[in-house]
Amino acid sequence: MPTIKIESEKCKGCSLCIDVCPYELIRQERTINHQGYQYVVLADPEEQCTGCTLCALMCPDICIEVFK
């Protein structure tokens, strides 16, 4: 199944990826990473991710990889 991998230590929690995901599969964690940012994670229990790459295209920290 298509999916994405988010490197949480590099994420700065800007949330640009959250907004572009057509299925709203990305959410911000309440905990912080070592940089002090609330990072984002993929929450896709129903495996809806299509590997469309929109989130990765938006990510300014280039911490999203997409697999299809």
Added chain:
Amino acid sequence: MKQVFAKPKALNDEIMHYCPGCGHGVAHRLVAEALDHYDITGRTVGVAPVGCSVLMYDYFNCDIIEAPHGRAPAVATGMKRSRSDLIVFAYQGDGDLASIGLAEIVHAANRGENITVIFINNTVYGMTGGQMAPTTLLGQKTTTSPYGRNFNTDGYPIRMAEMLAPLEGTTYVARMSLDKPVNILKARKSVFKAFEMQINNVGFSFVELLTICPTNWGMDSMESIKRIQDEMIPYFPLGVFKEKETEDYI
């Protein structure tokens, strides 16, 4: 399962120092993808400006030199003229390129130097803490236009792509926006084209990228994206302003 999106090889694994949401990351990625695509990382030299992206040498796997504030096109000219086999690109912000370095960019463009210039326009000085830039929009409040930019005292926001396109020396001039995936894909195409122009010795190529600066705009990322769409694009229209097929002279 196949990886369909990965970090370009021309970038290393360092965590970038840019603020959350900052457009430099995506702009760096597009440049790096072009270096990967044309397989030119090993013969490319980047020229870093003074501004937030002065530290870009920490992230690229190609050679990079730091230029004095605004002088990147002159430094790039010196390099390209001396070693025409190198691919030389300058990466400049709006203060660096459109203010202190206006003479250098105009003349490098007018001479038709065979270099590529990536211009990051976020309408504000970032590194120094949010002062007015030459591209700051009318009415926009910054730390040195605390009452909003006023054309009577501060002049108008400068449109660089439109200024450079009519110069005979330029061969490719475009303005793109990094506000949404579809525009980022167009910007990617444009950056690729700009490097291709140089590789084919066609001449001076210039891509202006509209980006967000949530920190100095005092907005969150989503509000910032909306500002590009509602305020910046209407004043700074997107598109390719000039594209020559081959080098030609009049």
Added chain:
Amino acid sequence: MYYDVFISGFGGQGILLAGQLLAEAAMEKGLNVTFFPSYGVEMRGGTARCTVVMSDNEIGSPIVDNPRCVIAMNQPSLVRYQESTPPGGLLIVNSSLANLDDVKRQDIEVHGVPMSELAVELGNARLSNMVALGAFARLSGSISSDEIAGALEAVISERNRSLIPLNERAIMEGVRYAGGK
């Protein structure tokens, strides 16, 4: 009277505001004072620091090697600056974010105050700097919590004026935790 203090933590913890408030309070008390903050790109790495020197004499150096008191608002600050306090000095640690087990010094007075937790209980984690100042007032004896609270109006921007009572409460919470009036 001479007292110097070093405040250090993450950017966003209100380190510089705390230092400025202390400086303002010292000035209003009639003391000489210097406040030297970290600035610019130094802060983008995520660390904020400042030094406040208070004295009833002319102040020489605004740069201090061995501050009488270190307020460490996070773990990196504790690790980095605990050595700088002279023997007999004071170390106030935000025990919500820094581990008191990492205190190596035996020759100084160490106080752990869960500044972030106390601030959250008051309704906003950003009040941890005020809790810190309250504890500092109580423990250092260099300036009173009332004097610090009295200077709030001068340093808090106009649009946040309504938050002054809450800040005062946070200062008093710091005093209370550090041992009461």
Added chain:
Amino acid sequence: MTEQKRILVKGNEAVGMGAIRAGCLYYFGYPITPQNEIPEFMSRELPRHDGEFVQAESELASINMVLGASAVGVRSMTSSSSPGISLMQEGLSYLAGQELPAVVINVVRCGPGLGGIATSQGDYFQAVKGGGHGDYRVITLAPASVQEMYDHTILAFDLADRYRNPTMVLADAVLGQMQEPIFEHGDVPPEPRKHWTLTGAANRPARHLKSLYLKEGELEAHNRMLQEKYREIQKHEVRFEEYDVDDAQLVVAAFGTSARIARTAVSRAREKGLKVGLFRPVTVFPFPGMRLCSLSERVKKFLVVEMNTGQMVEDVRLNVKGDTEVEFYGRPGGAIPTPVEVLTQIERHY
């Protein structure tokens, strides 16, 4: 006299306050850390005073805007930090050559090159030996407190106008960023009448402001006249401060922030019973060399402390009596000497 209220301000803001107090309503500048609070303050305040704030396209432009404003007779200023001041050197040479008053604030940071934004005193040579071309001098004040950032800015306008010469306030990042209480006072000497300004030749012969002299002997005469002016400045405008030098065997010489750090070290040395004093040049051009010379008749040794690798120390060596020992302690750009370090040096050389 009623007791005046002290206010806590940043050094950079004190510069802006002093400038406006001195009647400077025209500011031209370009952003650079660590002096941004000056243009930010001026952009906020000047419109309220009917003045003009221009964010220039570069420091090259800033200094030449000041040149223009000065030529028409108003008090104007610019401010920057080291790399920007380097760009202004051409303009400073022209200002000096045309005998135009101007005030330039340098909130010194680290070099060479882009260096860094931490504090430094690496621009001493550039300021007092003339960073631009030709035989000229810039009157240079070296404040050591936020109050002096205010006072010296006012003084700089006075000196610039009186001698028709560019005047620099040579501060540093600590002084620019630090906050201290200051008194705002109204002690501003009256602005001299300017008979040389370019205000239109309607009812008088046309005037020229220039530095190009092509006729035989003309340029030499102009240069000799400038030198005569610099001698007058050296005669009348030397300023310095001394602490505990009367019985001192060793005198620490330092300017600006270094002097503040040294002051603490000297007090601690005194507490330990060492006869140590502090000599602080307040003007670094004109340099208080005569006073150093007379001090050297009885002081055995000088210790010069700077936030660079040794610049003012050369002027100290030039001025003390031949056999006086002059030691140096400095930290280059990127580091600040601390009171403990300076005390160690005092004990070492005492």
